[in-house]
Amino acid sequence: MDKKLDYFVDSRQLDKELILSLFEKTKKLKGSKTFPQTLKGKILTTLFYEPSTRTRMSFEAAMIRLGGQVISTENAKEFSSAIKGESMEDTIRVVEKYCDCVVMRHYEEGAAQRAADVATKPVINAGDGKGQHPTQALLDAYTIYDEIGRLDNIKVAFVGDLANGRTTRSLAYLLGKFSGVEVVFVSPENLKMREDIKDYFEKHDVKFSEETNLAKILPTVDVIYMTRIQKERMTEEDYLKAKGKYTINEENLGLIRKNARIMHPLPHVEEINLLINTETNDKRVAYFRQAENGLYVRMALLEYLLNVKC
Amino acid sequence: MDKKLDYFVDSRQLDKELILSLFEKTKKLKGSKTFPQTLKGKILTTLFYEPSTRTRMSFEAAMIRLGGQVISTENAKEFSSAIKGESMEDTIRVVEKYCDCVVMRHYEEGAAQRAADVATKPVINAGDGKGQHPTQALLDAYTIYDEIGRLDNIKVAFVGDLANGRTTRSLAYLLGKFSGVEVVFVSPENLKMREDIKDYFEKHDVKFSEETNLAKILPTVDVIYMTRIQKERMTEEDYLKAKGKYTINEENLGLIRKNARIMHPLPHVEEINLLINTETNDKRVAYFRQAENGLYVRMALLEYLLNVKC
Amino acid sequence: MDKKLDYFVDSRQLDKELILSLFEKTKKLKGSKTFPQTLKGKILTTLFYEPSTRTRMSFEAAMIRLGGQVISTENAKEFSSAIKGESMEDTIRVVEKYCDCVVMRHYEEGAAQRAADVATKPVINAGDGKGQHPTQALLDAYTIYDEIGRLDNIKVAFVGDLANGRTTRSLAYLLGKFSGVEVVFVSPENLKMREDIKDYFEKHDVKFSEETNLAKILPTVDVIYMTRIQKERMTEEDYLKAKGKYTINEENLGLIRKNARIMHPLPHVEEINLLINTETNDKRVAYFRQAENGLYVRMALLEYLLNVKC
Numbered sequence: 001m002d003k004k005l006d007y008f009v010d011s012r013q014l015d016k017e018l019i020l021s022l023f024e025k026t027k028k029l030k031g032s033k034t035f036p037q038t039l040k041g042k043i044l045t046t047l048f049y050e051p052s053t054r055t056r057m058s059f060e061a062a063m064i065r066l067g068g069q070v071i072s073t074e075n076a077k078e079f080s081s082a083i084k085g086e087s088m089e090d091t092i093r094v095v096e097k098y099c100d101c102v103v104m105r106h107y108e109e110g111a112a113q114r115a116a117d118v119a120t121k122p123v124i125n126a127g128d129g130k131g132q133h134p135t136q137a138l139l140d141a142y143t144i145y146d147e148i149g150r151l152d153n154i155k156v157a158f159v160g161d162l163a164n165g166r167t168t169r170s171l172a173y174l175l176g177k178f179s180g181v182e183v184v185f186v187s188p189e190n191l192k193m194r195e196d197i198k199d200y201f202e203k204h205d206v207k208f209s210e211e212t213n214l215a216k217i218l219p220t221v222d223v224i225y226m227t228r229i230q231k232e233r234m235t236e237e238d239y240l241k242a243k244g245k246y247t248i249n250e251e252n253l254g255l256i257r258k259n260a261r262i263m264h265p266l267p268h269v270e271e272i273n274l275l276i277n278t279e280t281n282d283k284r285v286a287y288f289r290q291a292e293n294g295l296y297v298r299m300a301l302l303e304y305l306l307n308v309k310c
Numbered sequence: 311m312d313k314k315l316d317y318f319v320d321s322r323q324l325d326k327e328l329i330l331s332l333f334e335k336t337k338k339l340k341g342s343k344t345f346p347q348t349l350k351g352k353i354l355t356t357l358f359y360e361p362s363t364r365t366r367m368s369f370e371a372a373m374i375r376l377g378g379q380v381i382s383t384e385n386a387k388e389f390s391s392a393i394k395g396e397s398m399e400d401t402i403r404v405v406e407k408y409c410d411c412v413v414m415r416h417y418e419e420g421a422a423q424r425a426a427d428v429a430t431k432p433v434i435n436a437g438d439g440k441g442q443h444p445t446q447a448l449l450d451a452y453t454i455y456d457e458i459g460r461l462d463n464i465k466v467a468f469v470g471d472l473a474n475g476r477t478t479r480s481l482a483y484l485l486g487k488f489s490g491v492e493v494v495f496v497s498p499e500n501l502k503m504r505e506d507i508k509d510y511f512e513k514h515d516v517k518f519s520e521e522t523n524l525a526k527i528l529p530t531v532d533v534i535y536m537t538r539i540q541k542e543r544m545t546e547e548d549y550l551k552a553k554g555k556y557t558i559n560e561e562n563l564g565l566i567r568k569n570a571r572i573m574h575p576l577p578h579v580e581e582i583n584l585l586i587n588t589e590t591n592d593k594r595v596a597y598f599r600q601a602e603n604g605l606y607v608r609m610a611l612l613e614y615l616l617n618v619k620c
Numbered sequence: 621m622d623k624k625l626d627y628f629v630d631s632r633q634l635d636k637e638l639i640l641s642l643f644e645k646t647k648k649l650k651g652s653k654t655f656p657q658t659l660k661g662k663i664l665t666t667l668f669y670e671p672s673t674r675t676r677m678s679f680e681a682a683m684i685r686l687g688g689q690v691i692s693t694e695n696a697k698e699f700s701s702a703i704k705g706e707s708m709e710d711t712i713r714v715v716e717k718y719c720d721c722v723v724m725r726h727y728e729e730g731a732a733q734r735a736a737d738v739a740t741k742p743v744i745n746a747g748d749g750k751g752q753h754p755t756q757a758l759l760d761a762y763t764i765y766d767e768i769g770r771l772d773n774i775k776v777a778f779v780g781d782l783a784n785g786r787t788t789r790s791l792a793y794l795l796g797k798f799s800g801v802e803v804v805f806v807s808p809e810n811l812k813m814r815e816d817i818k819d820y821f822e823k824h825d826v827k828f829s830e831e832t833n834l835a836k837i838l839p840t841v842d843v844i845y846m847t848r849i850q851k852e853r854m855t856e857e858d859y860l861k862a863k864g865k866y867t868i869n870e871e872n873l874g875l876i877r878k879n880a881r882i883m884h885p886l887p888h889v890e891e892i893n894l895l896i897n898t899e900t901n902d903k904r905v906a907y908f909r910q911a912e913n914g915l916y917v918r919m920a921l922l923e924y925l926l927n928v929k930c
Contacts, residue, residue: 034351041654043681047673053357053383054404060381061353061408071680073673073694074383086887094674094886097912098681266404267396292407344661363667363693364714370691371663371718384693576714577706602717 008305009112009125011134011173019177022138023145025300026293030146037067038303043099046072047091048126049106054266054291055126055136059103062298068306071099077107089118096121101306104128122305130166135301136265137170139294140225146293147261147286148222153180157217160186160227160246160271162193167265168227172197176204183208184217188242190234214246218255224248226264226271248272253282261286318615319422319435321444321483329487332448333455335610336603340456347377348613353409356382357401358436359416364576364601365436365446369413372608381409387417399428406431411616414438432615440476446575447480449607450535453600457571458532463490467527470496470537470556470581472503477575478537482507486514493518494527498552500544524556528565534558536574536581558582563592571596628925629732629745631754631793639797642758643765645920646913650766657687658923663719666692667711668746669726674886674911675746675756679723682918691719697727709738716741721926724748742925750786755921756885757790759914760845766913767881767906768842773800777837780806780847780866782813787885788847792817796824803828804837808862810854834866838875844868846884846892868892873902881906 005013014022029035044063046056051074060070076091088106092115096102104115105126112125112132127133145151156175158168162185172193175181183206185193192210201208211217218224229242247270248262256262264272264287272287315323324332339345354373356366361384370380386401398416402425406412414425415436422435422442437443455461466485468478472495482503485491493516495503502520511518521527528534539552557580558572566572574582574597582597625633634642649655664683666676671694680690696711708726712735716722724735725746732745732752747753765771776795778788782805792813795801803826805813812830821828831837838844849862867890868882876882884892884907892907 043684045677051385051388053386054401057355057381057383057405057408064353064379064381069684070381071677071684071690072382072692073677074385075671075694076673078671085889090887091674093908094911095677097908098677098915267400269395288403288407291404295408361695361698363696364711367665367691367693367715367718374663374689374691380691382692384695577710579705598713598717601714605718 005305007116007119007123008134008301009116009123009128010132011137011170013134014174014177016177019138019141019151019174022297022300022304023142025303026142026296027146029299030293030296035065035067035299039063039066039068039306042068042101042306044068044070044302045095045099045102046070046126047076047095047102047104048074049077049088049104049111050127051075052105052127055105055294056103058294059124059126059298059302062295062302065295066299066303068302089114092119092123101302124301124305127166130164132170133166134170135294135298136167137174138301139290139297140167140171140263140265141174142297143263143286143290143293144223144261147289148259151175151178151181154178154223155182155184155221156223156225157184157186157221158193158225158227159214160242161191161230161233162187162227163191164230164233165227168193168225169197171225172200176200176206179205181206184221185210186212186214186217186246188212188238188245190238191229191242212245215252215255218252219257222257222260224256224260224262226262226268228267228269228271243270246271256284258284260284263287263290266291315615317426317429317433318444318611319426319433319438320442321447321480323444324484324487326487329448329451329461329484332607332610332614333452335613336452336606337456339609340603340606345375345377345609349373349376349378349616352378352411352616354378354380354612355405355409355412356380356436357386357405357412357414358384359387359398359414359421360437361385362415362437365415365604366413368604369434369436369608369612372605372612375605376609376613378612399424402429402433411612434611434615437476440474442480443476444480445604445608445611446477447484448611449600449604450477450481450573450575451484452607453573453596453603454533454571456603457596457599458569461485461488461491464488464533465492465494465531466533466535467494467496467531468503468535468537469524470552471501471539471543472497472537473501474540474543475537475575478503478535479507481535482510486510486516489515491516494531495520496522496524496527496556498522498548498555500548501539501552522555525562525565528562529567532567532570534566534570534572536572536578538577538579538581553580556581566594568594570594573597573600576601625925627736627739627743628754628921629736629743629748630752631757631790633754634794634797636797639758639761639771639794642917642920642924643762645923646762646916647766649919650913650916655685655687655919659683659686659688659926662688662721662926664688664690664922665715665719665722666690666746667696667715667722667724668694669697669708669724669731670747671695672725672747675725675914676723678914679744679746679918679922682915682922685915686919686923688922709734712739712743721922744921744925747786750784752790753786754790755914755918756787757794758921759910759917760787760791760883760885761794762917763883763906763910763913764843764881767909768879771795771798771801774798774843775802775804775841776843776845777804777806777841778813778845778847779834781811781850781853781862782807782847783811784850784853785847785885788813788845789817791845793820796820796826799825801826804841805830806832806834806837806866808832808858808865810858811849811862832865835872835875838872839877842877842880844876844880844882846882846888848887848889863890876904878904880904883907883910886911
């Protein structure tokens with residue numbers, strides 16, 4: 001790593017070497033009984049313009065586990081300065097003075113980059129509208145790395161609503177950094193992956209194909225990355241059709257390879273059958289472990305970004 | 311104590327020995343100038359699906375006083391995962407990964423038990439709809455123990471809205487663990503204590519009676535446990551009648567025994583006269599000390615539950 | 621300082637000696653690489669009945685930087701006790717039991733004094749309706765002290781909406797403690813400073829005048845204290861007129877003295893031209909440094925108030 005990052009808003013900022021270095025750090029933290037208090041005396045601000053308790057809490061826990069402290073707002077959109085017409089940039093300019101790092105979720109695509117541009121402290125993107133959610137991508141990729149044992153030479157199915165989900169997009173950018181990767185997009189006709197990701201895959205030698213039949217694909221992949229079919233974005237008829245076809249359940253579970261993993265960014269609704277959900281003895285069901293990995297990946301990232309600056 | 315609890319959602323989980331052991335711990339903590347940092351390195355999550363600043367803050371202060379840290383949400387009901395249809399159980403499954411203990415308030419009766427059933431970390435019920443509020447019961451019972459000096463052989467009046475209040479119900483369960491207890495239910499006809507509590511008292515040898523005349527009872531009891539008449543649940547006419555009859559004020563204060571205590575779970579409105587409220591020199595007025603006891607009881611409980619697991 | 625303060629709700633509570641002593645402490649803290657952990661083991665409650673993330677976060681960071689901890693509510697107005705009709709005084713009586721200091725923002729003028737009257741722990745006013753915002757005044761005065769080098773013998777222009785802004789009112793009270801101070805009120809006819817402040821200035825030998833022409837005043841003052849023209853309080857026509865006339869921009873920037881400072885309590889909207897805003901190389905543009913000073917002034921204040929009590 002020649003060049004250290006001083007903020008993290010886009011999965012594409014990371015190269016393979018840095019990803020693997022973060023993952024080694026993550027693995028070490030995950031295996032620790034007690035954590036190094038490397039962030040003692042540091043303050044993290046979680047500035048959430050949209051609520052997302054799960055993501056916010058995992059960042060806050062990550063900071064605290066490493067000895068740091070947190071100041072937080074769950075609902076920055078309604079705080080008086082934003083209402084009075086203050087720009088997000090000015091809010092960042094002030095708030096960063098009180099802390100050592102800002103984790104921001106915002107409802108506008110591109111907001112995280114704009115924040116990073118004006119800040120003198122590290123800014124981390126915790127989701128910016130239809131843009132990216134790069135720490136989700138990191139924990140997804142780490143889960144593959146940890147459970148499958150590698151990120152090169154893997155075959156992954158992205159299943160469900162690929163048109164609207166930012167998690168598959170962010171993960172796609174990370175997978176593009178590795179070699180021998182093959183991706184199958186499994187989605188209804190009206191929810192297909194957008195062209196920019198396909199272009200990116202072409203440029204980065206990721207083999208990809210499109211498929212509408214989930215059952216046909218299940219026996220062929222190392223990772224099934226499920227996403228929620230977003231009911232609110234389609235007709236009731238389309239929804240019921242998609243829901244039925246893009247679900248993992250008792251019937252098609254048997255088609256999945258023994259050493260494959262079922263992942264999901266959560267929250268999940270009907271796209272994974274409830275029985276499977278609670279049947280945690282099946283080691284292929286990886287999504288709660290995946291969520292837990294968010295804690296350790298964010299610890300590693302905070303350590304990396306805050307050591308750059310201190 | 312043969313069997314240690316690994317969660318706390320219902321007053322009935324506690325036996326007399328454990329109650330008294332928690333109260334001894336509480337008393338010791340309350341008398342300390344500095345607190346043992348026994349929860350150092352531990353994280354408490356306060357997951358409130360309904361806001362309750364008082365309860366939440368006392369849990370958070372309890373955790374911090376013992377050296378622990380907190381991650382928190384005031385309004386989990388509106389966070390995105392719940393809105394997207396995620397089950398409370400799945401939220402618990404993820405959130406518990408980031409912490410060592412979860413305190414949850416939820417709007418549905420039974421939610422706390424469901425959370426405890428799926429969690430691997432201790433879950434504490436901070437109120438579940440019309441169900442229970444068992445740490446309120448603990449602080450109420452502790453206040454009697456601390457101020458009256460005993461929990462056996464006491465006579466307590468429950469006054470006001472006994473049909474809807476969960477605090478009297480939870481306290482009733484605790485009192486049932488002691489001997490020689492007598493309870494008088496003082497309420498309007500339409501707000502009488504429900505049958506299940508009377509059955510419980512019968513089974514546990516608690517003498518009880520019902521009364522509508524407060525003045526007649528005041529000179530006979532050790533503890534007057536007032537509750538708020540919930541205006542929103544009755545006609546204006548019924549409310550005004552109840553309000554007038556179930557109030558402690560300048561006129562009937564003289565009827566109360568010198569060594570008795572007036573308690574109230576707070577917030578109180580008109581059921582206790584304002585003048586009495588601020589007249590803190592009268593040692594019988596116990597409700598602000600009662601609220602303060604919440605801090606120490608919760609410290610003792612957190613220590614108990616977290617030591618089980620660590 | 622003969623008499624120590626045990627709460628802080630009004631700028632007028634401070635005398636010149638105490639102000640300068642706080643500012644010396646502030647200066648020392650601002651220059652420190654690491655902070656003394658003087659508030660270790662202390663808990664601050666931030667009780668905000670109205671959201672104000674900027675102010676809340678700077679108090680919380682101040683507490684944490686000095687080794688303390690925080691319990692917090694962003695939206696106390698909607699928490700259940702207030703909704704159920706509990707008085708603010710009773711909320712304070714309970715909440716102060718869980719902590720060592722309460723910072724309160726409230727929507728009613730006078731609320732902070734009422735809170736301080738019932739509390740046994742220090743209460744700090746973080747804004748009470750149309751009343752005061754005395755820690756804003758402190759950070760404003762500190763910024764003048766730090767950047768101009770003195771508070772005696774200065775000439776200050778208050779610009780914009782002087783009728784409704786509580787920041788200029790609170791700062792006026794502090795300036796009245798110093799000698800040789802001259803203030804020019806620059807505002808539209810309908811947004812003039814109220815009479816009580818003028819009376820206060822007369823009583824405290826502060827020279828003052830009123831002016832509607834900003835350009836005429838700019839070359840004559842040490843400090844230009846801009847405020848937001850509050851659109852919502854006037855007709856569209858009046859607003860556009862005021863906005864145009866009470867703005868610092870490329871054209872009138874040249875009129876301002878080389879060693880003068882442009883201040884603003886923030887958030888700012890159009891009253892300061894965006895280009896100037898980001899042109900941080902011009903040392904006269906002081907408002908982001910001013911906001912940062914809030915952290916250090918509040919650290920000094922917390923240390924002062926908490927040492928009184930402990």
